[in-house]
Amino acid sequence: DADVTQTPRNRITKTGKRIMLECSQTKGHDRMYWYRQDPGLGLRLIYYSFDVKDINKGEISDGYSVSRQAQAKFSLSLESAIPNQTALYFCATSEPTWGGEKLFFGSGTQLSVL
Amino acid sequence: AQKITQTQPGMFVQEKEAVTLDCTYDTSDPSYGLFWYKQPSSGEMIFLIYQGSYDQQNATEGRYSLNFQKARKSANLVISASQLGDSAMYFCAMREGRGYNQGGKLIFGQGTELSVKP
Numbered sequence: 028d029a030d031v032t033q034t035p036r037n038r039i040t041k042t043g044k045r046i047m048l049e050c051s052q053t054k055g056h057d058r059m060y061w062y063r064q065d066p067g068l069g070l071r072l073i074y075y076s077f078d079v080k081d082i083n084k085g086e087i088s089d090g091y092s093v094s095r096q097a098q099a100k101f102s103l104s105l106e107s108a109i110p111n112q113t114a115l116y117f118c119a120t121s122e123p124t125w126g127g128e129k130l131f132f133g134s135g136t137q138l139s140v141l
Numbered sequence: 142a143q144k145i146t147q148t149q150p151g152m153f154v155q156e157k158e159a160v161t162l163d164c165t166y167d168t169s170d171p172s173y174g175l176f177w178y179k180q181p182s183s184g185e186m187i188f189l190i191y192q193g194s195y196d197q198q199n200a201t202e203g204r205y206s207l208n209f210q211k212a213r214k215s216a217n218l219v220i221s222a223s224q225l226g227d228s229a230m231y232f233c234a235m236r237e238g239r240g241y242n243q244g245g246k247l248i249f250g251q252g253t254e255l256s257v258k259p
Binding site for chain 1: 145174176183184185186188191192193232234236239240241243244245246247249250251252
């Protein structure tokens with residue numbers, strides 16, 4: 028089983044619909060992240076959480092919300108999906124270090140908003 | 142302004158040859174970290190190598206090395222003895238600030254697509 032699991036792997040939805048992307052991890056890490064990947068733009072940080080009671084906005088949080096239900100679970104919601112939210116979404120985890128804190132990514136969720 | 146710039150949208154290399162993927166960065170923070178990730182066609186993100194701003198020596202991980210030129214603000218990835226399985230998208234990323242405080246808050250470049258020819 029993957030250490031960082033994202034569901035669903037693919038989702039097609041319509042403009043205006045509410046949608047939730049889920050992420051669970053078995054690595055025991057406190058720190059979790061949601062990134063979005065658009066072609067030609069690399070990955071951009073949407074939200075991050077350094078522990079269960081900590082939620083922070085990233086670079087592109089508008090139109091998104093998150094919930095950290097437990098150490099192992101971090102979900103991303105689009106309250107009212109719009110077509111420019113069509114992208115590949117990655118969940119990731121890390122553990123605190125003083126040096127190079129490596130991200131462990133899930134396999135991604137391809138979201139299409141029609 | 143772009144904080145991470147990868148100027149090569151696509152690169153070709155012959156199998157068994159070495160290849161350098163360029164990355165320049167921009168930060169005023171004296172403490173930062175530089176990362177390279179590989180994304181194969183299957184989509185997953187795979188960590189390759191890390192270089193801290195205070196590290197004196199260039200990082201190496203197997204066939205991967207990072208050519209860190211601090212004054213030029215460049216962090217090029219060198220892949221030696223390319224293999225067909227190296228064909229993928231490669232992303233350079235930066236963390237501004239100390240790892241303990243900033244964690245995995247990374248800024249990514251646009252990526253370079255590497256194709257290895259047999």
